[in-house]
Amino acid sequence: MLLTADLYDQRGDELQSVPLQFQNLGGTLRFSGPIRTVTCFEDNARLKSVLSSPAAGEVLVIDGGGSLNSALMGDMIAELAVKNGWAGVVINGAIRDRVAIGTMPLGVKALGSNPRKSTKTGSGVTDAVVEFAGVTFTPGRTIYCDEDGILVER
Template structure:
């Protein structure tokens, strides 16, 4: 059972960071949580695809796309692969595509927005490194909670 982020913050706010960036809930699940995994990439989703095709074990992939909305970093096939491999959710500091198909999948997806343009497939980027989004550091292995109210990150 997922704990409401507001209640979690009331109980443990001193040990949590709250992401002030406003993200859209785009997956079939609004509330999700799990250990953090990360990818940092810019307009290239090959590494995102590769990571989400590995066992997720209930983790949440945080993708730092630099806030770019110029091309999508996650589409329906990548999101379906994440479901198949046991990921709890995906948080994208950037765009996704195939919103309607992703909304039908049993996975949490938060992103800045969408763009039908696909991204490059060169594999440029880094995985499992700390990423900072809107002043909040997402460190691999720490926990993240997300729901309709927002995103909380274990410090």
């Protein structure tokens, strides 16, 4: 994978750069793939369901509203993502079990961590256009993630 800085130098205006300073929390630091999305707030049932389905290198972008009050993903859900072929997740929110997740072959970018579990009602939306930090995440478009940050195709 081409580094995001080099990719931006080559493609510039074709890409959006995410200004939020996500932490690299997975065992894979560089990952990319077609976008899938989930919008949920302090509830992880929907994203667990999506990550339980087979994937072919997709990246799940989860808009948790930037909440750090509870974790949207822990080690058990991350294991599901690995088992089902997901390239990674980008979480506008928190995870937990960060030590275990850091050893998994999965790209994980999140705002931080919190040991508190989320609720499990299933609220939210799957595969809709998501926007946060002034960037639009459209299902099917490609996302590129590495140590420098995140780029998204317009």
